[in-house]
Amino acid sequence: MGVAGPEVSADVTQMLEQRGIPYHPEHQINVVVPATRRLNFTDGASADFDLLAYVPPHRAPRVVRESGLTGESGWIAVDRHTLETRFPGVYAIGDVVSIPLRLGKPLPKAGVFAHGEAKTVARNIVAAVAGRPGENRFNGYGECFVEVGGGKAAFGGGDFYAEPNPVVTLRTPSRRSHVGKVLFEKSWLHFKL
């Protein structure tokens, strides 16, 4: 969790170590060998796995890339508070945008940010339709649960727009946070869809 700062990153790395899970940052997978459950990395190193949950290379959908909205990065540049693109009155939210942060990494692509950005843009569009100034601003605040197993989760969150570095904290894993995560998930699945 590099963007959350060295302390939160160290906490998460420690959780992995405590469970005997090796961590291989900055490694590119070259080959997956299902028969032996082995990953070969481009630098010649390898690692074994029990369960592979692999996230493929992340990029904007073709319809977005071909819309003329994306820049050289392949993502859409926006005003970080209003989510307006370089085209007045055209907004972009969620994973298709890239919002650079002062520390050199972009705002993480996460549902919590897509949600906050959506609310900001929706409210400002409503205001515009009603002839009022759109005064909502997305503030870069985000939070998440980190499931650690054993019926526990850690709850973290903070101000990702804080400068020079995001101010993010991660609480000690607890059953209470795990229950909070389950309720949060249920509220989305049952009430918001």
Ligand SMILES: Cc1cc2nc3c(=O)[nH]c(=O)nc-3n(C[C@H](O)[C@H](O)[C@H](O)COP(=O)(O)OP(=O)(O)OC[C@H]3O[C@@H](n4cnc5c(N)ncnc54)[C@H](O)[C@@H]3O)c2cc1C
């Ligand atoms: C493994 C994994 C774990 C994650 N865990 C978390 C987490 O714990 N917390 C968190 O906050 N975030 C998490 N995220 C990130 C979160 O899922 C994304 O940031 C969020 O879904 C982005 O929302 P979005 O609406 O921008 O994009 P998406 O959810 O990707 O929605 C885009 C939609 O557009 C559709 N689409 C694409 N092309 C077209 C087209 N041509 N026509 C019509 N529709 C199209 C796609 O099918 C998709 O449904 C996780 C992501 C992954 C992959």
